[in-house]
Amino acid sequence: MHRIKKFDRNNARSLNSVIALNPDVIKEAKEKDSAFQAGQRNHPIFGIPVLLKDNINTENMPTTAGAVALQKNNTDDAYIVERLKENGAIILGKANLSEWAYFFCGECPSGYSAVGGQTLNPYGRKILDTGGSSSGSAVAIAANFAPVAVGSETSGSILSPASQNSLVGLKPTIGVLSRGGIVPISSTLDTPGPITKNVIDNAILFSAMTGKDPQDPASAKSGRVNEDYYSSISKKNLEGVRFGALKPLMEDSLYIAAVNDLREAGAEVIEFEPEKVELPNFLRLLNLDMKKDLPEYFEKYGGSGEFRGVEDVIAYNSTDSLNRSPYGQALFEGIVKDSSTDKEFAAIKDTLKRNGRRFFDVPMKKHNLKGILSINNYHA
Template sequence: MSENRLGFLDDSKVLEQSIMELQAAMESGKTTAKEIVMIYLKRIFLYDQSGPNINSIGELNPNAIFEAESLDKERQKKGPRSLMHGIPVVIKDNIDTAGKMRTSAGTLALKDNYPAEDAFLVKKLKQAGAIILGKANLTEFANFMSSEMPNGYSSLGGQVLNPYGLGTIDVGGSSSGSGAAVAANLACAAIGTETSGSILSPSSQNSLVGIKPTVGMVSRSGIIPISHTQDTAGPMAKSVADAVTILSVIMGTDEMDAATQTIPPGVGVDFLSFFKKDGLKNAKIGVCREFYQHLNEEKLKILETAIKDIQGCKAVIIDNLKMPSPQKPLGYDTLFYEFKHGINAYLSGTKPTQVPVRTLKDVIKFNEENKEIALKYGQNHLEMSENTNGTLNQSKYLIELIRDQHYSQKGGIDAVIEEHKLDALLFPSNYGAQLPAKAGYPSITVPGGYTKDGEPMGVTFTGKAFTEHRLVELAYSFEQATKHRVLPKLV
């Protein structure tokens, strides 16, 4: 089928349209949720599954059109449930969705895993009237399978490409499909997950806004885990406003996730009031140059321009700060212990008739038995995790955990922010993401510009625990002052 034969579906109705703009169009009768879904399906056909073949969507919701029709009727009778009513989003394929879409984490062993229940955040999206358009491809096991695996690859889903440079520009990971789909306007927004950089990296690489919330802001119930101390889900969208709108829907207390019990009273209330164009005025932003040292000259120039733009918004830059650091750099040892413990617990709850593996050891064996298709890049991370004993009372794990928590929180981010009375720290893209990841602290990345080859780069604001409101002010102010995001050339 040629594009001309689909010309009755007007792409302009969704291209770069915000949630508020889509809501206004539906309220005025200029479009419907069903039409919006069909336009996105058309674009998925044209750009994701043929033509450029971005390969960002692993599976589509077969009920999406029917759900959209139902929500259109509900709007006519009762009005919209929320700002998300009728808005199509894609969900990273390590987040449980009940019904007719699998949750695979991109691995062959879970290709027939059809959960009986939605993840907590998916329930909240549906309650708000959002439409789950499909599941997004990802780096296999959220980039915890092999140190050799490229961003965006999985044995089940194949390779996700960056719409800003198909095959030439890194798509970022592990929420690769989530980033590529939204960047190419194949969905209004997406949900990604992060253990260390997996929202910030693909958001930056795809010129998006990504919010990695404080651990506990968003429930992890129903998400295939890596680390119970670092994992979080978060929104990926084309604007700060859209990302925050989604965060306000998916956050909240869940009795099945103890971390959500730590949300302070009032956090998340009236997020939309923090969209202030002068949000950077009089803000104090810290720059730690140690996280800039791996940037090439061109990317460093983009960051220097961003710093000048921030100063132009009347913020104060506190430059050349030194982050307190332990003699031994923070590592990934804790993740190997936590992954085995978490994945064994998740697999034990899957249906034996659908999933042929019950433990991490079974997954490794399954991959070996199917190595021609399952082990293109090996599985050394899985093997290293299996070599731990799977319990969390080991002295090495406990020492590393306590050390990581101290040097990332009180002895790290907190120390620098409090000493210099900062509103936030400024990082390039996902460089330095490990520090707030270890701390469980929030970050927001915003499009910061492009290299000569068209590679996007992000500007990332990081703060102390549950300071999302302030980060939103800063990120929105920077976004409105610079407005860097442009469409990928293929669209």
């Protein structure tokens, strides 16, 4: 907390990565210390402070998604927060984000929200981009404000800031972690996920959030209950493990260096030309999902009661746009204008799913690969 006060706000080195602190965190930390000394540790996450992206509901801090409209959005804990607490984690506070998870203003910088201001990259303050939308979650870990943080991703929002801040970010398979109580963009693609400094911490935080949430259809369908992803991790060599390298990326010096590191560790790296696939109507998928999913969040999980959907937020921001939406709200306006029949929407999702899978499945099968190597969120 001292380090956050010293480096995060209102000085020449501020990073604006933390949007709120848990008012009970000292009390909770003392309780965990006592429990730990009494041998009550039930998980490696026990007693570890965790920062949450501020689109994840918590009971004693408003969940704003960076939006002025949601500053009174007082809620119960999201399902993954319940799981973290059950496993002994301490919720340190909330991290800033690209407002509405970067699906709001269109031509605005990543890492900006009206509530939290502009998050800045500690490796190059005002020089390097933070990545988004889990900007504060990544910056806070890079700056040692917390050991681990939770982000969320629709398409690149964990991968990008993790990459930009030299961290480990994981977007899990949809449904392994519950989305219950998280401000949505797309029920087709959304998931929370861990952002950490190393792989073992990532696996521990990931495991601490797992559980079957009957309120989230994807979680209920996946059937994952209390997984352990960390016990089997070891520093094995990569002899015989086959990775695919995309030929168009082999002009990037850092990519080439990473490929060579893997080869020196014993991996086989097969260079290939990527499949030429189109992803038509991707923006429409997000529009149509959020048009349906945001009202569901307000109805089931939201705590302010003032808003029913995107139109209400647009109207609220329009009365004081300088302070509430200084970069405009072009993407929200696009959501309102978009519509489709159920049949058309199903066709959009089907095409995107088939084409997206083909991009990876064809080379994975053809070359018998364990994984494909990319950069940042290029292929999210």
